[in-house]
Every structure is written in structure tokens, then in C-alpha cells.
Amino acid sequence: MGKTYKSFEIREMTAALGAEVVGLDITSKLSKSALIEINQAWLEHQVLFFRDQPLTPEQHVNFTKNFGELQGPGYMPTLDGFPNVYVQEYPDLYKGIVSDVDWHIDASFMKKPLKGAVLHALKVPATGGDTAWVNLYKAYDLLSKPMQKLCSNLTAVHDNFYKNLANVLDNYGAQGYEIARKATPPSVHPLVCKHPETGKKCLFYSELMVSHFNELNDEENKVIKEFLVNHIKKPELYCRFKWENDSVAFWDNRCTAHKGIFDFGQQHRLMHRVAIQGATKPKK
Ligand SMILES: [Fe+2]
Missing domain, CATH: 3.60.130.10 (Clavaminate synthase-like)
Known part of the structure; x- marks a missing residue:
């Protein structure tokens, strides 16, 4: 309560x-x-x-x-x-650049x-058309201590075109992509962040935008991303x-993080x- x-x-x-x-x-x-x-x-x-x-x-x-x-x-x-x-x-x-089918942080x-x-x-x-939100504090809290430690050592590349590239190229062509890419370059953020007001730690993860973690190799990235997606979409978190x-x-x-349900x-x-x-x- x-x-x-x-x-x-x-x-x-x-x-x-x-x-x-x-x-x-x-x-x-x-x-x-x-x-x-x-x-x-x-x-x-x-x-x-x-x-x-x-x-x-x-x-x-x-x-x-x-x-x-x-x-x-x-x-x-x-x-x-x-x-x-x-x-x-x-x-x-549906025809635009923006896709929020996957879990994401705006x-x-x-x-x-x-x-x-x-x-x-x-x-x-x-x-139809519900929206779901996930509690990223709880997503961090529910991880085991060794997994929290691993996540705390990772930095994530958040790329607006990670999942949307084909859509952008189909609808706006290479030139459109170039303009959009310049306007929205990727950023790197720690995977575990402290909220600036509450001071609590959260798992700052976006299925839609995180292309990879800088510290991991390809094989490890694949496994960790799959784990994190499955983790944040647990019903007890949203x-x-x-x-x-x-x-x-x-x-x-x-x-x-949130997700639109396109049904x-x-x-x-x-x-x-x-x-x-x-x-x-x-x-x-
Ligand atoms: Fe959104």
C-alpha cells in the first residue's frame, strides 16, 4: 500500500x-x-x-x-x-519511421x-491497442547479485535505427536515411542507471534500440539481449x-519501458x- x-x-x-x-x-x-x-x-x-x-x-x-x-x-x-x-x-x-511494437524507452x-x-x-x-509499461527498478532488483554485477559493468548502444532501418530505407530511401541518421545519432548509456530524483537503480534497457553492449562479443551480446528481453517482459514486472x-x-x-500492443x-x-x-x- x-x-x-x-x-x-x-x-x-x-x-x-x-x-x-x-x-x-x-x-x-x-x-x-x-x-x-x-x-x-x-x-x-x-x-x-x-x-x-x-x-x-x-x-x-x-x-x-x-x-x-x-x-x-x-x-x-x-x-x-x-x-x-x-x-x-x-x-x-504504421508506414512511418517510428515503431513501438518492441519494449522501449522513448x-x-x-x-x-x-x-x-x-x-x-x-x-x-x-x-485492442492497449499499452503496457514495465518497472525497470524491479527489473534490476529481481536479478541475482552476480547478474546485477555483470549488468552494472555494461554500456549499451541505443540506436534509433537498430530495428527500423529496413522500414526507413523502404519508405524514405538512402537520402532520407542519411538525413534521419544525422538528426538522431546513437548514444551510449550505462545498462544500470540511478534515477536522478529517487536515487534508485534501474535496468535501463530497450529491446527496440539497444543494438549491443560495448563490453561483450557478438555471441555474448546475443545471449544477454535475449535474456534481458525475456526478463523485462515477465508479467510480474508490468x-x-x-x-x-x-x-x-x-x-x-x-x-x-513501454510497448504498444498492435492488435x-x-x-x-x-x-x-x-x-x-x-x-x-x-x-x-
Ligand atoms: Fe513510445
Whole structure:
């Protein structure tokens, strides 16, 4: 059982992570005390969920900027007049550069990956299209001591094109790839990182972006990556969220990984995402 808060009620999603915030209207301006409590609950539960929040793009931006500087426009389409609001519209997005089928940490290829993000569902299919988040603190804690030690000695190359190269070349050609590659070069991060605010250790691993560990040979890389993917997707480490129209998820990108579940075929699904820039490089 976690802390209790004065501004809202908390309903934990799973024993691993995630909590629904009940009794708070995030479309309106929030008091300082409510914002402090949201930040505390966010650090505690890692992902917060809100239902029935018909955020306008402006309200979405205003809510998110309470928690840091916003990510500017990048390689994904943004909403006209709102350069911080990324539009994720399916089935169109299936053809794009971005793929979030695999477990990933948003923009982990950046030197300072995103701090967090607020995702708002505007139109979702009646079933399908859930998102799952994994607790990367727990992923570290559940490893045996010798495995923790090994992981603590590894640095991972996070490459935006590790799994997406063929898709990018097919859709944008070699020249498009060259431009995208220059805009998003890979970064190296320790596999075990300390969260800059909680000080807790987590397993900063992305199935989608980690091409290899610098310290291992090819054979070892293959085995360790397979082990880590199987490890982080254990049911006791994650929560799965069923979206409704006007549901909102707000996650800490420094201690969670997530994955979209693409089981809704060609149905229409429209999401808006506003993200918070990372303030620090991941550190041991
Ligand atoms: Fe993502």
C-alpha cells in the first residue's frame, strides 16, 4: 500500500507499477499543492493514469509543462499550431519511421533521453491497442547479485535505427536515411542507471534500440539481449492499460519501458503526446 494524497485518490494498477488518479480534473489549472502531490505520486508509481479528461491541445501542453521543459518538434508529425503536440494516428503511423511494437524507452538514442511523457487518447477502438509499461527498478532488483554485477559493468548502444532501418530505407530511401541518421545519432548509456530524483537503480534497457553492449562479443551480446528481453517482459514486472477516449497516461521515462500492443488492425486510433525533455544524461 502506497502513500495517500489529499488532492486525489490513488488506485494501484498492479503490484509492479502504475496507479489511476481519481478525483482530479487535469484540464483545469491545478494548485501548487496538487502539482506537488502529482509529482510525488508519479515518482512513487512511475505511471499515472487519468480517465475522462477531454484535454484540448492547449490544456495538454499546460498540464505537461508543470513538470519540465517540453520536447520540441522532431521526426514525428506535430499538430498545426502546437509544435509540442506529437500526433500518433493509426493506421497511417504504421508506414512511418517510428515503431513501438518492441519494449522501449522513448528517445533513448538521445544523449539526454526524455524525462517523461503525457499521452492523451482522442479516439480509440472499442478493444485492442492497449499499452503496457514495465518497472525497470524491479527489473534490476529481481536479478541475482552476480547478474546485477555483470549488468552494472555494461554500456549499451541505443540506436534509433537498430530495428527500423529496413522500414526507413523502404519508405524514405538512402537520402532520407542519411538525413534521419544525422538528426538522431546513437548514444551510449550505462545498462544500470540511478534515477536522478529517487536515487534508485534501474535496468535501463530497450529491446527496440539497444543494438549491443560495448563490453561483450557478438555471441555474448546475443545471449544477454535475449535474456534481458525475456526478463523485462515477465508479467510480474508490468501493468497493461486499456484506453478509452480521453484517457491519459503520464509516465516517467527514466525508470520504465513501454510497448504498444498492435492488435487493432486498420482501425482508427488517434493519440496526442506531449513529452518532457531530459535534463540529465543517464548515469550509474
Ligand atoms: Fe513510445
